[in-house]
Amino acid sequence: MLIKEFKTQFFTELSELYPQTEIQSFFNIIIEYKLNLTRIDVALQPDFEIKSVDLNFLKNALSELSKFTPIQYIIGETEFFGLKFKVNKNVLIPRPETEELIQSIIEDSKNLGEIKILDIGTGTGCIAISLAKNLPNATIFALDISSEALKTAKENALLNNASVKFIEADILNLDELPSTYSIIVSNPPYVRELEKQHMQKNVLDNEPHLALFVEDDNPLLFYNKIGDLAKKHLSSKGNLYFEINQYLGKETAELISEKDFKNVQLKKDMFGEDRMLKASI
Incomplete structure (x- = not known):
């Protein structure tokens, strides 16, 4: 033809x-x-x-x-933060908004000394690997509940020649983290079931629901748990970074403020939506 x-x-x-x-x-x-x-x-x-x-x-x-299969799953790869990542139905396809979160961390951290960063819910490894490639002063750890997601993340670390230490664990069932960190970052599940009606068919039918959805009656489940762990495991002057549900910015900020974090800041993404949160210990 x-x-x-x-x-x-x-x-x-x-x-x-x-x-x-x-x-x-x-x-x-x-x-x-x-x-x-x-x-x-x-x-x-x-x-x-x-x-x-x-x-x-x-x-x-x-x-x-x-x-309506996403093009990224069809070709098995996507570009993110100037790097190539393998993707499959065990991992979410990285979004452009997450690049803004990474850029913020890099800007805040590039002039620091030796630091340790933990990425919770790493998926493809896009956050951890992008930080590893851009912050030579950082030791990067990445955690996920899914062994299949971690398999993909490890492949992506090799593909991009990035040094990341991977941890398989269910963050909701952890009482302690393995170490103390200068930065904890997470883009956890945050889409409520009620928001499904506004989502595109290609996302609903193909991307892993484990990494997307939370129950309507407890939408900040992951932020609450990670906030508690970060309170115990961030080093002095350490920072917590989240990607958040655009509809729950105020509620997420209040939750983190109630845990006595300082300098809680909501940041908008390129579309003007509340998409990121930063707080200090």
Whole structure:
């Protein structure tokens, strides 16, 4: 099949499911991933002949997109903070908002001496690995309940030549942390069940619910537990960083303030939503 023929089929089959700009983005991603062709290459070589083995992959990708499978899961990777990360259905796909959280930590920490950082609920390892690559003064630890997620995170650490020490544990059942840390950071589950109706089908049907959802009647469960542990295991002048539910910024800040943390700050993301919280011991 010629690439121009596949492009026509691709756009036709997805036209009623996604906006045109998103379809174009999907097409560019899978063509560059599988055929190593840029958008300009496709425009200049409309009669490029796709090999049958590659066509099978491309047609399967089209089928998966028709079922709202995220493009990142289809190609098995994504870019985050300038790094490449493997992704699969055992881990959440890293979001751009989390890059802002990481940038904030780097700015606050780059001029410090030797520090220890713990990332709770690491998933792909995107927070821990990005910090390890950008803070040579830091020793990084990353914790997750899921052995499958940790397997992916370890692969990503190797892929990016990053030194991270991984811990398998259920944070909700821990009474103590393994050490004392200069920084504790977490992007825990925070989406309430009632918010499912506002979520996209590709997220609901594919990404791990263990890493996404909390019960409506206890939405700050993880923040409460991590806050208590951080109170005991942050070193003097240590900092706690959270990514938070945009609808519960005030409530999260109040919860952390009630634990006698100092300088509790809510920070907005690029979309103007309450997305990050920082507090000091």
